[in-house]
Amino acid sequence: MKLYDAPLAPNPRRVRIFLAEKNIEVPRVAVDLGAREHWGEAFSAMNPFKMVPVLELDDGTFISESIAICRYFEEIQPYPPLFGVGAVGKAQVEMWNRIIELEFYRHVANAFRHSHPRMADREVPQIAELAATAPGRAMAALAKLDKVLQSREFIAGNAFSVADITGLVTLDFLKLAKLEVPVEMEAVRRWHAELGTRPSAKA
Amino acid sequence: MKLYDAPLAPNPRRVRIFLAEKNIEVPRVAVDLGAREHWGEAFSAMNPFKMVPVLELDDGTFISESIAICRYFEEIQPYPPLFGVGAVGKAQVEMWNRIIELEFYRHVANAFRHSHPRMADREVPQIAELAATAPGRAMAALAKLDKVLQSREFIAGNAFSVADITGLVTLDFLKLAKLEVPVEMEAVRRWHAELGTRPSAKA
Numbered sequence: 001m002k003l004y005d006a007p008l009a010p011n012p013r014r015v016r017i018f019l020a021e022k023n024i025e026v027p028r029v030a031v032d033l034g035a036r037e038h039w040g041e042a043f044s045a046m047n048p049f050k051m052v053p054v055l056e057l058d059d060g061t062f063i064s065e066s067i068a069i070c071r072y073f074e075e076i077q078p079y080p081p082l083f084g085v086g087a088v089g090k091a092q093v094e095m096w097n098r099i100i101e102l103e104f105y106r107h108v109a110n111a112f113r114h115s116h117p118r119m120a121d122r123e124v125p126q127i128a129e130l131a132a133t134a135p136g137r138a139m140a141a142l143a144k145l146d147k148v149l150q151s152r153e154f155i156a157g158n159a160f161s162v163a164d165i166t167g168l169v170t171l172d173f174l175k176l177a178k179l180e181v182p183v184e185m186e187a188v189r190r191w192h193a194e195l196g197t198r199p200s201a202k203a
Numbered sequence: 204m205k206l207y208d209a210p211l212a213p214n215p216r217r218v219r220i221f222l223a224e225k226n227i228e229v230p231r232v233a234v235d236l237g238a239r240e241h242w243g244e245a246f247s248a249m250n251p252f253k254m255v256p257v258l259e260l261d262d263g264t265f266i267s268e269s270i271a272i273c274r275y276f277e278e279i280q281p282y283p284p285l286f287g288v289g290a291v292g293k294a295q296v297e298m299w300n301r302i303i304e305l306e307f308y309r310h311v312a313n314a315f316r317h318s319h320p321r322m323a324d325r326e327v328p329q330i331a332e333l334a335a336t337a338p339g340r341a342m343a344a345l346a347k348l349d350k351v352l353q354s355r356e357f358i359a360g361n362a363f364s365v366a367d368i369t370g371l372v373t374l375d376f377l378k379l380a381k382l383e384v385p386v387e388m389e390a391v392r393r394w395h396a397e398l399g400t401r402p403s404a405k406a
Contacts, residue, residue, distance in 0.1 A: 087278035
């Protein structure tokens with residue numbers, strides 16, 4: 001088994017944190033995104049959508065998409081459960097993971113990808129208006145997450161889950177987008193700080 | 204149990220098709236999106252992100268996000284399995300569902316939502332350049348799906364899954380975005396036609 005990884009990108013980090021929480025070691029192969037290694041033929045054969053991370057299984061099967069890779073490891077090593085417990089618990093983790101991705105991460109990514117010179121050949125064309133409006137939408141979503149986090153420790157309830165991993169990675173990604181958590185969002189700041197002190201955060 | 208639903212929107216339809224495939228009946232409450240009923244206080248209390256569908260459980264728990272609702276029903280009634288079988292199968296369904304959402308659906312939605320007058324108060328501001336560039340990105344992703352579908356019946360392998368439901372709903376959504384499947388994408392056209400003849404497609 002091999003994990004095609006990139007040290008600085010947010011999605012591969014989701015998988016690394018997930019694996020650290022499960023205490024699973026997987027050999028990693030660094031893909032040089034700066035040199036556009038993921039655009040080459042060898043990488044495209046593994047993932048035609050040309051994105052990291054990709055997990056290669058021993059039988060040559062490739063699994064791309066960070067959350068799909070995490071799901072694979074949840075199935076082969078269920079403890080500790082990071083996708084929720086029971087029908088309602090699993091649905092709630094899925095719900096919060098999606099809300100963070102679609103309502104928060106998406107806009108942080110747009111703010112960064114549609115403005116940063118390094119992304120000019122990946123977002124073609126970069127749309128300045130999208131970069132300009134994305135921060136407002138990201139922060140509106142974050143304010144709603146703040147409300148939820150006022151009454152519980154983790155975003156999907158009282159247990160740490162993959163939705164918190166998506167939250168941490170997005171919050172750490174704010175800096176690249178030149179954004180920060182507003183001072184008044186105390187619950188988000190507490191959540192961010194606590195997630196950041198878990199040993200897995202270093203992954 | 205109650206499903207807050209809207210007849211014309213693509214995401215609630217994903218849940219209806221999923222339920223039809225599982226042969227599960229759930230009482231439905233129609234939400235009038237045209238009258239912005241989902242922006243009112245009653246609906247926002249169920250889902251602060253103001254989107255349909257929402258599932259209300261008998262104990263008052265609310266689950267939003269179409270795929271999270273589908274996951275709930277997969278857990279309480281596993282047969283037929285629509286999220287894949289086994290660790291690799293489940294990861295592959297998750298991977299293809301996400302690829303269709305993030306690489307295809309997202310751009311079809313942008314083409315529609317950032318250009319249609321009816322969406323002007325939902326996408327604020329509508330970004331004309333985003334609407335103009337989205338079709339090209341949607342079609343580039345569809346060409347990759349076409350290649351995959353040349354060698355198998357369903358997108359995640361040889362069994363129908365929730366990823367096919369996301370595919371069908373997105374393909375039917377093309378019309379609203381004034382797009383269509385190019386004639387040369389024969390495998391996608393075959394897939395679309397076959398999915399459209401399943402009884403669940405009427406849901």
